[in-house]
Amino acid sequence: xxxxxxxxxxxxxxxxxxxxxxxxxxxxxxxxxxxxxxxxxxxxxxxxxxxxxxxxxxxxxxxxxxxxxxxxxxxxxxxxxxxxxxxxxxxxxxxxxxxxxxxxxxxxxxxxxxxxxxxxxxxxxxxxxxxxxxxxxxxxxxxxxxxxxxxxxxxxxxxxxxxxxxxxxxxxxxxxxxxxxxxxxxxxxxxxxxxxxxxxxxxxxxxxxxxxxxxxxxxxxxxxxxxxxxxxxxxxxxxxxxxxxxxxxxxxxxxxxxxxxxxxxxxxxxxxxxxxxxxxxxxxxxxxxxxxxxxxxxxxxxxxxxxxxxxxxxxxxxxxxxxxxxxxxxx
Numbered sequence: 001x002x003x004x005x006x007x008x009x010x011x012x013x014x015x016x017x018x019x020x021x022x023x024x025x026x027x028x029x030x031x032x033x034x035x036x037x038x039x040x041x042x043x044x045x046x047x048x049x050x051x052x053x054x055x056x057x058x059x060x061x062x063x064x065x066x067x068x069x070x071x072x073x074x075x076x077x078x079x080x081x082x083x084x085x086x087x088x089x090x091x092x093x094x095x096x097x098x099x100x101x102x103x104x105x106x107x108x109x110x111x112x113x114x115x116x117x118x119x120x121x122x123x124x125x126x127x128x129x130x131x132x133x134x135x136x137x138x139x140x141x142x143x144x145x146x147x148x149x150x151x152x153x154x155x156x157x158x159x160x161x162x163x164x165x166x167x168x169x170x171x172x173x174x175x176x177x178x179x180x181x182x183x184x185x186x187x188x189x190x191x192x193x194x195x196x197x198x199x200x201x202x203x204x205x206x207x208x209x210x211x212x213x214x215x216x217x218x219x220x221x222x223x224x225x226x227x228x229x230x231x232x233x234x235x236x237x238x239x240x241x242x243x244x245x246x247x248x249x250x251x252x253x254x255x256x257x258x259x260x261x262x263x264x265x266x267x268x269x270x271x272x273x274x275x276x277x278x279x280x281x282x283x284x285x286x287x288x289x290x291x292x293x294x295x296x297x298x299x300x301x302x303x304x305x306x307x308x309x310x311x312x313x314x315x316x317x318x319x320x321x322x323x324x325x326x327x328x329x330x331x
Contacts, residue, residue: 046196046219047087051229054171056085059200059215061167069163070206073156074130079205080213086201091193093216097185100144104157105188109175113221114190116214117160123204123211128152136207150181157181171228191218198222262297263306263317293320 063080070078093116097103102124104117121142128149130136145153161176168174182188191197196219204213222229266286278284288294296304296317306317 047198047226051226052085052087052198054229055198055200055217056082058167058171059085059202062164063202065163065166066160066202066204069159073159074127074136074206076130076136076207077205081203083201083203083212084199086199087196088199089193090191090195090197090216090218093197093199093214094185094189094193099185100142100183101185102145102153103182103185103188104161105179105182105190106161107177107179108217108221109177111172111174111221111224113218114179115218115221116188116190116216117157118212118214118216119204120211120213122209123206123213124149124153126206126209126211127156130206131156136209145183150183154178154181172225191220195220259298263308264295264297265308 060082063082067078067080070080097118098121100121102119102121104119106115106117108115124145126136131152158178161178164176165174198217198219200215200217202213202215204211266288268284268286270284293305293307294317295302296306296319298304303323304319305321305323306319308315308317310316
């Protein structure tokens, strides 16, 4: 049946409906059965929308972490955001890379395989300029990277790779490692051209310079954890219970944290005239007894009591007892 009916066809159809020769229900069923969805066997869809949504959540967390790191590392205004998360073949991704490129090949341990981080050249040169003390101004120059420049950017990419651990922690405990850096897409064939990949595109702005950071994750790499790449699983693990390992990590960090310890020898009051008249050898009398315990404060909290002395020709204090009362702020 053509899309536009003639008047005679309309009249014939109405007569058939009136006489019962044609049923309206049969027409609706034919229309439903006639709907077909085009499927491209060359690029099959292997990732569900829910899984792509989870990847977007993961990399939104990654972009916030990246924003914090680069702002402190480069000491300038940095803004990152996820522009898109899409599914495409590795051939399409490889063809979109413009040479000279900066491709970081990352081992996605413990998963079996590698992913690619593609940083636009304008962002790479801005990073290098800021690291070397420049202003990071926009540079339209397109040239290959020198060995010194690749070494500088490699240190930054190692840091970016380590930032992936926390955003993925609700799905898998990653141990990513930067394998190598390539500047030509032909030497970065990590999977077959027809392999399906997830491409996450981040917009990266450093000062007035704006560019892209693409993360290409082959489907074959994340296939073992696809059941975990769902928003239901993700939010179920966001409020996870604190484990003993978490406690040990926090305890280890606290043990290695430096603190200030102060000891009060006593108090006294003198006039400005007396202060100005102090000479070498003068003695200032304090209000404390030499046999009395001295207060030992950690930060501004009174925590211990002790007696002064010396150890190996250095001034020292020996802790005699612990403050039994609750922490008391220094007055």
